[in-house]
Amino acid sequence: MSAPEHLLLVEHDVEGHATGWVDADPQSSQLRVTDVAATRGDGVFETISIGSGHPQALDAHLERFARSARMLDLPEPDPSLWADAVRALAELLADHEEAWVKTVLTRGVEGQSMPTGWAYGTVSGDFRRERTEGIDVVLLDRGLRSDAAATSPWLLAGAKSLSYAVNRAAVREAARRGADDALFVSSDGLLLEGPTSTLVLRRGAELLTPPTDLGILPGTTQVDLFAAAPDWGLQGRVATLRPADLEEADAAWLVSSVRHAAPVRSVDGAERSIDSELSAAMNGFLRRRLR
Incomplete structure (x- = not known):
């Protein structure tokens, strides 16, 4: 039996203002072949986790959606309209413990002034293996210095754009090397982020993550985990990190909205220990979020 899926098309006027949304058939053609989403990857998106009908970190996702739109000089998304669309899809998926909604x-x-928008929702895949057994990770050079976001803002470092060819290529390269995922490193040797995830390390009683001014995406899942950290006797802190910090950490995770917290069990083939108890606590917390 195929997973349920739902689609809402967000309508805009010629000035780019969202005017409402309508139900659409996700199995029918909706996107024109000349839309720059298809021809140039010129757009932004967010993927929002849905827990038993509850959108998780919705405000943070919509704020990041708007931030990415500003970086690409797109019309400002109407937060209330997009929030209503996400909630409508979440309600349709309320019978499922884990689902997700993507806003685009x-x-x-091409050549017109009216943006295209939609929200699509479906059920999440099964990530129990990744959350419990962990994932194998390889380090990949991103080919940019850690200050690229400041020196070359036109590279859109830190924007969640539809231009994901590089991210997908990194995942394929990880697979070629026998790994599950990748972790980007700047050309000057700083740890950054995964193609679809945020890095979190545990060192003693601290959870650490790289700063977003290195041109990485602000992690909504990481923010929620840091807010919950005191419940586990930990404190969250943003810190500049290098591969040696990853090697010396007590534990590491790649965290994201849908897969949640995936403990890192090896880096470039070198095995590392997994904090199974904390991983279970993190994923239990993330599945139970009601906001």
């Missing part, structure tokens, strides 16, 4: 905003059809 593109520059629209």
Whole structure:
């Protein structure tokens, strides 16, 4: 039996303002072939976890959605309209413990001024193995210095854009090397992020994550984990990290909205220990979030 899926098309006027949304058939053609989402990857998106009908970290996701839109000079998404669309899809998926909704905003059809927008929702895959047994990770050079976001803002470092060819290529390269996922490193040797995830390390009683001014995406899941950290006797802190810090850490995770907290069990083939108890606590917390 196929997973349920639902689609809402967000309508805009010629000035780029969202005017409402309508139900659509996710199995029918909806996107014009000249839309720059398809031809240029010119747009932004967010993927929001849904727990038993409750959108998780919705405000943070919509704030990041708007931030990415500003970075690409797209019309400002109406937060209340997009929030209503996400909640409507979440309600349709309320019978499932874990689901997700993706919001997308593109520059629209080539040569026209009206953006294209939609929200799509379906059930999450099974990530029990990744959350319990962990994942194998390889370090990949991103080919940019850690200050690229400041020196070259046109590279859109830190924007959640539809231009994901590099991210997907990194995952394929990880697979070629016998790993599950990748972790980017700047050309000057700083740890950054995964293609679809945020790095979190545990060192003693601290949880550490790299700073977003290195041109990485602000992690909504990481923020929620740091807020919960005192419940586990830990404190969260943003810190500049290098591969040696990853090697010396007591434990490490790649965290994201849908897969949640995946403990890192090896880096470049070198095995490392997994904090199974904390991993279970993190994933239990993330599944139970009601906001």
